Amino acid sequence: MQYSHSKLIINLKNIKNNLNIIKKFSKNTICPVIKANAYGLGDVEIAKFLIKNKCKDFWVANISEALKINKNISNINIYVANGLNKNEEKIFFQNKFIPVLNTYEQFQKWTNYLIQKKLPNKLVIQVDTGMCRSGMQHEDILKVYNERSIIRKFKEVIILTHLASADEKKSQYNVVQKNRFLKIQSMFNYPNCKFSLAASGGIFLGKDYHFDMVRPGIALYGGKLFFNKQLKNVVSLVSPIIQINRLKKGETAGYNQSYKAKRNIVTATIPLGYADGVKIKISNIGYVFYKDIKLPMIGRISMDLMIVDVTKVKNKIKIGDHLEVFGKNLNLDGFARVSQTSPYDIITSVSERCERVYLN
Structure with missing residues (x-):
């Protein structure tokens, strides 16, 4: 059949090179993005390869993607970016998936559920600093802040946001979003809170953008090579x-x-x-x-x-x-x-x- 269909050839050695370049830039937790079937490269295969290279945290878009990964791989942290939607508490809990809480209503539902189960372990909250796509806006952030007693009950809380112009190194909007995020960081300056700002482009904007976790996607898979001359096509x-x-x-x-x-x-x-x-x-x-x-x-x-x-x-x-x-x-x-x-x-x-x- 090799002469009847097309092939997408994926160079794992170059993915490893790109991962190592990212590790040189950021010494913090690296959470590869494997949503959309690892950008079309094959999510299970890519996840297994990245696990061999000491990755244990992974980012997907929705619960279907999380279930596919979970069916084939265990003992990893799977973050679900699109959040906790209607009647999904049980499936998240049973599979140990981590929903990214994008609204105050999601925050209420999930924290109440976990506290009832007496398992306030990890909590992830997305805040909107200028993308206006997903994440809590100012009013919701204040509501969560007013319930900081709940935040303190969790062993680890990750607060994150997403840059809108990270592939434009000279964009002042990156600075605007970073400064907004720093204000939010100061609000939640508790020992159990960690922070994440940078996806692929943000990693190469400098250490000020790294915080505690980075979330590389396209840079791992050989796109936008202008981020860094040592990145390789995959x-x-x-x-x-x-x-x-x-x-x-x-x-x-x-x-x-x-x-x-x-x-x-x-x-x-x-x-x-x-x-x-x-x-x-x-x-x-x-x-x-x-x-x-x-x-x-x-x-x-x-x-x-x-x-x-x-x-x-x-x-x-x-x-x-x-x-x-x-x-x-x-x-x-x-x-x-x-x-x-x-x-x-x-x-x-x-x-x-x-x-x-x-x-x-």
Whole structure:
């Protein structure tokens, strides 16, 4: 089957490199983000690898993701970012998941539940310092502060927030959010309270942003390499040639005749399309690589297929050869730029029918 479907190749050695770079920057707790199937790389496989590299705290988005991890891995801390929603207390408690409390109502429900169970162990509260997406806003923070006697009952309380512009090192909004968070830190200056501000971008803004826990995601997986020159690309997307055709001058390729040959050319078809995460907007703009030779995508990207002009290598190429869509020659960031989107969008959109292959 290796000649009939595309592959997302994941270099575990480079993930380890990126993890070690983050460890050099922050000596505090590292809580890798493995939500969205570890950004498309495979959450269980990536979590197991990170556990081997001494990680024990992990961040997911919702309870379904937490249950999948918990089914395959035990004895780790799983933080659920989207919080405690209706009638979920029992499932969180039974599985020892840690909900990130984003509203005062969630705080009330969960603390009451844990105190009734006589297990006030770990509590995690998200505060909004300017993202206006999730987390307690000012009024809710004051309500929690007024119930600080409850806070003191827990062995550990983590208070966190999320930066809105961490990938813009010169953005003053980072400073604004950090200063707002420092005020909240001063309110909850108790021995059992810890604090977390930085995800991937925030880690590289400096130690002032690290606090007690950092939450790396895209930097681990080889995106936004401009954060630090020692970070390495992790993923490569390759696809095999399943057909070779000849297109005469004046003939068209693909839907709606968006490409018209200006000369006689040789084309190759690969089984990769917008259902696999390659955006339609890259049609007639993008390119792939045969070894290190750049070859243009032609015609409109189909759901399952893509056409490539392989005239440059027509005497070398054959059915079964693999073409690189991104990886060694064009990293994830570069492919995202060509696709006019973000590396997050690209990597999380790679479909499940692309086989995950783990190297090293």
